[in-house]
Amino acid sequence: GICAGFGHPPADEDDHARWDSNRRNTVSGKLHPTCPCKEPKLLNDHPNCEMNKFQHMMMVLRKEVPDFTQIVVVNQNCDVFTRLWCVAELYEAYATGMPQVMKLRSSKLLDLTNEDHSLYVLLTTLKVEECHASRPEDKTEILKQIPDFQTFDLHLQNLVFGQRGLLSSYLVGFGKVRAAVQTALRVKEANGHLQKKIRSAKPD
Secondary structure (H helix, E strand, C coil), rough: ECCCCCCCCCCCHHHHHHHHHHCEEECCCCEECCCCCCCCCCCCCCCCCCCCCCHHHHHHHHHHHCCCEEEEEECCCCCHCCCHHHHHHHHHHHHCCCEEEEEEEEHHHHHCCCCCCCCHHHHCCCHHHHEECCCHHHHHHHCCCCCCCCHHHHHHHHHCCCCCCCCCCHHHHCCHHHHHHHHHHHHCCCHHHHHHHHHHHHHC
């Protein structure tokens, strides 16, 4: 079971919905069981907390495990790119040179003929400040380690679309020129789609 429980329920309605969803089995909808042990729970405010040491953990794994690779599994809603802990770990792996492999539910999401722009809209508008964490304390802790959000967001774009970015393995078979064209076109389409949504949302 989960040792430290789920923390206090957030007051914000959207945050509460995410908090409640995270503590349930995605198939059955039942609450995950919690651990009945009496060990002290060391959370973010304790120096011996282990849950906020992912940078150190990844550094040790990269050093001790040959060819250790980060596998990024993207579900239908692409939640991995909106969760702050996930984004922070993605960037840590990228910045330290750890190999990364992305697994999509379907590669059709990247196809030029696909009319669903949701993945590209999400990826081209990534902003670390808008990512979510189940606990407000976690978000505060992670964001305070980022000195410049705008620069960090540019690094995120490189992480996804760069030469060794997460999408690179899906575009290998196209050749460099065609891959670049495909990505550029999809990004352009995604941005155009986003602008249409913005205009339609504005009052006359």
